[in-house]
Amino acid sequence: MMNSRQKSIWVFGDYRNYFQNRVTLQLISRAVDLSRIISAEVCAVILGHEIDEYIMEYTAHGADRIIAVDDPVLKNYNTELYVTLMEALVKERDPDIVLIGATDFGREFAPRMAKRLKTGLSADCVGLDVEADGLLIQTAPSFGGNMLAEIVTSRHRPQMATIRPGTFKEIPHNYERRSLVEKLPLMKNLPRPRIRLVEYERSVEKEHTIENAAVIVCGGRGMGNKKKFKKLNDLAKLLNGDVGATRPVVYAGWADHDALVGQAGKHIKPKILFSFGISGAIQHTAGLGEADFIIAVNKNPQATMMKMADVAIVGDTSDVLHTLIKELRKRIRD
Amino acid sequence: MLKLIVCLKQVPIVTELPWDEQAGTLRRDLASGMMNLACLHALEAALQIKEQYSADILAITMGPPAAEEVLREAIALGADRGIHLCDRIFAGSDTYATSWMLARTIKQECPDYDLILCGSYTSDSETAQVGPQLAEELDLPAAAYIEKLEIHGRTLRVRRLVDNFRETLEMEFPALVTVSLENYKPRYAGLSGLEAAFDTGNIDRLNAADVGINKSAIETDGSRTKVRKVFLRKANKENILLTGTAANVVGDFLSKYESKISWAIGKDIEEDRNDE
Ligand SMILES: Cc1cc2nc3c(=O)[nH]c(=O)nc-3n(C[C@H](O)[C@H](O)[C@H](O)COP(=O)(O)OP(=O)(O)OC[C@H]3O[C@@H](n4cnc5c(N)ncnc54)[C@H](O)[C@@H]3O)c2cc1C
Ligand SMILES: Nc1ncnc2c1ncn2[C@@H]1O[C@H](COP(=O)(O)O)[C@@H](O)[C@H]1O
Numbered sequence: 001m002m003n004s005r006q007k008s009i010w011v012f013g014d015y016r017n018y019f020q021n022r023v024t025l026q027l028i029s030r031a032v033d034l035s036r037i038i039s040a041e042v043c044a045v046i047l048g049h050e051i052d053e054y055i056m057e058y059t060a061h062g063a064d065r066i067i068a069v070d071d072p073v074l075k076n077y078n079t080e081l082y083v084t085l086m087e088a089l090v091k092e093r094d095p096d097i098v099l100i101g102a103t104d105f106g107r108e109f110a111p112r113m114a115k116r117l118k119t120g121l122s123a124d125c126v127g128l129d130v131e132a133d134g135l136l137i138q139t140a141p142s143f144g145g146n147m148l149a150e151i152v153t154s155r156h157r158p159q160m161a162t163i164r165p166g167t168f169k170e171i172p173h174n175y176e177r178r179s180l181v182e183k184l185p186l187m188k189n190l191p192r193p194r195i196r197l198v199e200y201e202r203s204v205e206k207e208h209t210i211e212n213a214a215v216i217v218c219g220g221r222g223m224g225n226k227k228k229f230k231k232l233n234d235l236a237k238l239l240n241g242d243v244g245a246t247r248p249v250v251y252a253g254w255a256d257h258d259a260l261v262g263q264a265g266k267h268i269k270p271k272i273l274f275s276f277g278i279s280g281a282i283q284h285t286a287g288l289g290e291a292d293f294i295i296a297v298n299k300n301p302q303a304t305m306m307k308m309a310d311v312a313i314v315g316d317t318s319d320v321l322h323t324l325i326k327e328l329r330k331r332i333r334d
Numbered sequence: 335m336l337k338l339i340v341c342l343k344q345v346p347i348v349t350e351l352p353w354d355e356q357a358g359t360l361r362r363d364l365a366s367g368m369m370n371l372a373c374l375h376a377l378e379a380a381l382q383i384k385e386q387y388s389a390d391i392l393a394i395t396m397g398p399p400a401a402e403e404v405l406r407e408a409i410a411l412g413a414d415r416g417i418h419l420c421d422r423i424f425a426g427s428d429t430y431a432t433s434w435m436l437a438r439t440i441k442q443e444c445p446d447y448d449l450i451l452c453g454s455y456t457s458d459s460e461t462a463q464v465g466p467q468l469a470e471e472l473d474l475p476a477a478a479y480i481e482k483l484e485i486h487g488r489t490l491r492v493r494r495l496v497d498n499f500r501e502t503l504e505m506e507f508p509a510l511v512t513v514s515l516e517n518y519k520p521r522y523a524g525l526s527g528l529e530a531a532f533d534t535g536n537i538d539r540l541n542a543a544d545v546g547i548n549k550s551a552i553e554t555d556g557s558r559t560k561v562r563k564v565f566l567r568k569a570n571k572e573n574i575l576l577t578g579t580a581a582n583v584v585g586d587f588l589s590k591y592e593s594k595i596s597w598a599i600g601k602d603i604e605e606d607r608n609d610e
Contacts (some may be wrong), residue, residue: 017497080475104496108478110430111466119560121431123461135341142460142564150562194475198502209516216599239599257519263345263457265373266515271598286457293594294571295587301575311587312575319580326586331592333602 007040007134008093010158011063012086012100012110015046015054015076023101025061025170027163031060031099032171034130041065046307047082050076055181060173064180067093069125071186076200077105080193083112088187090117095158095165097136099128102162110162120153126167133328136161141289161287209258215241216270216291218261220284222277222317229254231318232276236324238332244268246284262287277317280304297321336389336485338380339450341468342373342408344401345458369404372453374520376513379483380451381412381521390414392444396424396435405537410528411521415536417443423542423549428557433467438545439473443538449490450510454479465512475505479514499609578593 009031024044031042043065044058055066070083090098102109102124114121126148127139134316138151142225153159199221210216217236223229229249236243245255247264261282262267269290276297278284285308288294296309296322306312344367380391393408395401396419405416419439427435440447450472452465462478469476480492488507493500494514542548576583588595588603596603 016499020498024346083470104479107462108466108496110464111461112470112476114463114558115430115433115467118558119461120428121558123429125462137562142458147564149564151559152562153559156558194505195477196504198491198504200499200501203498203500239595240601241599264368267457267460272595275503293598295591301577306575307573308571309573310571311591312573312579313583313587314575315580315583320584321579323584324587327588328603331588331603332599333604 005094007035008043008065008095009035009040009097010090010095010099011042011044011058012049012098012106013044013046013051013054013058013102014103014106015051015057016105017046017103018054018057021101021103022164022170023103023106023165024058026165026168027099027101028058029061029171030128030163030168031097031197034097034128034136037130038096038134039131043067043095045086046070047074047085048074052225056175058179058306059179059181060175062177066179066181068181068183069186070183073186073190076197078193078195078197079105079109079112080195081190082109083116084190085187086113087116089184089306090158096134096219097130098158098284100160100162100165106162107142110160114160117158117160119156119158119160120151120257121162122151122153123162125161128161128168129161135159153184210244210261210266211268213242213268213270215239215274216244216261216268216272217241217274217276218244218246219249219255219276219317220278221252222279223249223254224277226252226254228318231321231325235274235321235328238325238328239272241270241272244280246281260307273304275309276321278303278305280306280308298325335362336383336449337386337444337447337449338383338389339440339444340373340377340380340391340393340408340413341450341464342377342393342395342404342451343370343453343456344368344395344397344404345370345456367400367403369407369448370453370456370458371520372457372513372515373404374453375515375518376451376453377408377411377413378520379511379513382518383411383449383483383485392417392447394419394436394439396420396427396432396439398425402537402539406532407528409536416538418537418539419541420539420544421547422541423547423552429461429463429467430559431552431555431557433464433471434555435545435547436464436468437471438547439540442545448488448507450474450508452510452512454512456513460512462512465510469510472508472510474508476510476512477503477505478512479509480511481514481516481567483511507587543597596604 011027040159044063044177046068100106122138129137244261245259263286273291294309295311296305391413393413393416455462482493484491594604
């Protein structure tokens with residue numbers, strides 16, 4: 001078989017929150033690893049206006065080639081325009097793989113792009129590998145992160161995946177690096193977008209929802225009663241965290257429905273999770289797949305939650321909670 | 335009158351553990367599956383539109399025979415009718431195929447819709463892809479993760495928070511939105527409503543042939559992705575067990591992990607110097 005065509009792995013340049021969210025750099029880094037296996041080039045695609053800074057950054061972090069379309073029309077992210085542009089670029093260049101960060105934008109944009117190109121897409125991957133023949137192995141969570149699925153797109157190209165931020169490590173920058181920069185003009189005959197951006201502003205609100213909390217203190221029936229349960233707020237406050245709850249506790253009115261964690265509620269991904277008086281039923285733990293470090297407190301060392309924990313503290317929930325709050329108050333320096 | 339379509343999915347209960355607050359048993363009616371939470375939010379948004387304007391709500395689900403329950407629940411809550419797309423050859427569809435099948439059904443059964451509402455994601459597959467792909471399939475303007483919507487004539491105005499940007503967007507009908515969990519808290523169906531919904535005949539069951547889908551169409555327009563295997567996430571945890579008095583375990587815990595906590599909260603935690 002003839003194989004003269006240069007294989008290529010594309011990374012979509014999602015730069016809107018460049019300083020908070022490094023997912024594009026992380027993807028370039030992974031693409032560099034994968035490109036060695038299948039001798040491909042790594043190409044970052046940047047659509048926007050006044051994007052020279054990102055051309056420089058993506059080059060410094062490992063891209064071999066940059067395809068950039070710089071035009072005032074692209075000043076704000078726009079799903080419809082971006083899909084149309086990416087469709088045209090992909091059809092012209094025929095990349096083997098297109099990787100997109102699983103940001104809110106990426107998760108809205110990538111499905112439409114994949115559909116337009118009549119190809120497959122896996123969502124929110126937490127692992128990527130490639131076989132020698134170029135088949136991309138996409139590892140994605142299912143059932144709230146308790147299970148992982150290995151997904152492939154065997155018959156259609158490009159192979160597309162969105163990847164959860166934080167999955168891969170970026171390559172440290174090297175501003176001496178050079179890449180091949182192609183600045184392309186905006187396509188003619190772009191369709192007029194049907195969506196109007198009436199207003200927008202940067203916001204920090206979302207950082208305060210339980211899904212984004214770095215620390216979560218979850219309580220279950222083992223807290224005993226509503227009054228004792230409310231004590232969890234003190235610990236959460238001390239740690240800049242939020243309070244989560246199991247279903248019986250929500251039904252009993254100790255906590256709001258908003259706080260429900262699990263299959264029927266929120267999926268959380270805190271750096272630290274405290275779990276007080278929770279047995280660890282699968283419907284609850286289905287929401288914990290992404291918790292980094294778990295401390296469970298339970299009088300029963302055999303509880304599933306205790307087996308799942310990094311640190312399992314055997315004891316009475318209220319006693320441990322009370323002592324922990326007291327000690328932390330003494331030690332935390334603001 | 336506005337024509338609304340809500341796409342609902344029944345998600346499986348991961349494991350059936352016996353559980354009940356009082357009796358210690360699992361409620362049978364919940365055992366097979368439940369309506370996906372984000373879908374309930376989408377339905378709630380549709381119900382609120384119906385309360386404000388005059389609107390007709392069509393609920394659509396694709397899934398095995400048991401999935402019909404989510405349509406009954408929707409009707410009990412205020413949807414007008416349901417379509418249940420049910421056929422063995424739909425099994426194992428990925429989002430590409432699912433959105434194609436839903437689109438075909440919509441084009442055939444309710445082509446004059448104004449607004450399609452989907453949940454933002456499902457708890458089992460969690461792809462959040464079906465909504466945007468359905469919009470692409472039907473060539474509609476769409477916004478994902480909306481928190482609030484307003485209707486002014488034929489214009490839909492939505493608010494959402496995406497990637498730390500608070501956005502207000504406008505588009506004309508027909509359009510599609512996926513509804514986030516932030517707002518539109520779902521109402522719950524009373525038992526009497528549920529019972530009544532079981533008696534209504536407002537649910538059509540369609541199979542593949544009814545919507546013009548056969549094996550060869552699935553070959554060309556069906557799933558693009560394949561799940562090669564599914565496995566349990568490996569637990570690489572140390573699982574340290576601490577026992578003793580509260581003072582001891584808390585002391586042990588903090589001396590071992592204070593740096594971890596201080597990293598997570600972005601504050602310094604110091605060794606306690608004046609121990610009582
Ligand atoms: C369809 C369906 C969906 C569901 N969805 C969810 C969901 O999304 N989220 C969810 O959380 N649940 C959900 N559930 C319920 C779930 O199955 C469990 O019943 C629930 O998670 C148990 O909550 P718990 O751990 O607080 O209570 P329990 O299981 O009663 O556990 C209490 C624990 O506290 C310990 N304990 C008691 N007293 C003390 C004490 N003084 N000191 C220390 N430890 C103590 C006990 O040893 C025990 O381990 C769902 C169930 C169904 C059927
Ligand atoms: N089988 C289905 N039948 C009807 N609607 C569905 C189905 N699968 C997904 N959806 C819709 O798409 C949304 C997102 O699903 P998902 O892409 O699976 O996360 C759901 O909340 C539903 O509104």
